[in-house]
Amino acid sequence: MIHCKRVYLEAEASDGQRVLVDRLWPRGLSREISAFDEWLPDVAPSTQLRKTFAHRSEAFADFRAAYRRELAAHPEHWQRLLHWAASGTLTLLYAARDEVHNNARVLTEFLEDELQRHDSPSSPVCYLGEFDGD
Template identity: 55%
Template sequence: MIRCKRVYDPLQASDGQRVLVDRLWPRNRRKDQLQALWLPEVAPSTALRQAFHAGEVDFAGFAERYRQELTARPEHWWKLLGMAGQGDVTLLYAGKDTEHNNAMVLAQWLEDELERQGPGSSPVCYADEFKS
């Protein structure tokens, strides 16, 4: 199963392999706190990320362009696909928006790729569990 979770949410045993999929390291988090592999190369390009955050691109446009970037760079996400095929993976992101972020797009991308190869699972975002 592929999950998406904010880096600020608590670590759980059910997270499986934790992977930070942001290009920038999150504020106020030490590497030992995160307990995750960092793959900045799988994140959207700096130009796309900045355009999305500036409001120049809506989420649908961002997701489409990010998928195009992923298509062009399979060597960047291939490791993640292998990890997801072997067990639980939690994609970590720092953004506040739990529904419109690169981790959700990447999770769906990986699920689609796994489905092409055989049975997969559905991406799940557990951010709502941690809201007070």
């Protein structure tokens, strides 16, 4: 199960694994008392994409498509998140004020799609030639 939550909100036991998924460190947050398990800045949108989006809700559809392409090109950045989500509760933390139009929401959707894809049985065509007896 994957949740999204602003990094400034109180940690709860139900959050499970808490991971900050922003490229920049959140303003006003002390590194010494941060209540999360991991910070993965590389899973966040590229600097160029983040600046182009600029948290404008009217640009969210384009941002979402571009960010999903970035994620698809770099599975090494999100594989650990997929593992954590498959084995328990994962809470993706973000600093944006907009709770709907942000990178954590897109990442959640992407990871949920990946989990569903991994849980789906493969078609027999995928195994063509695997069991020829050679």
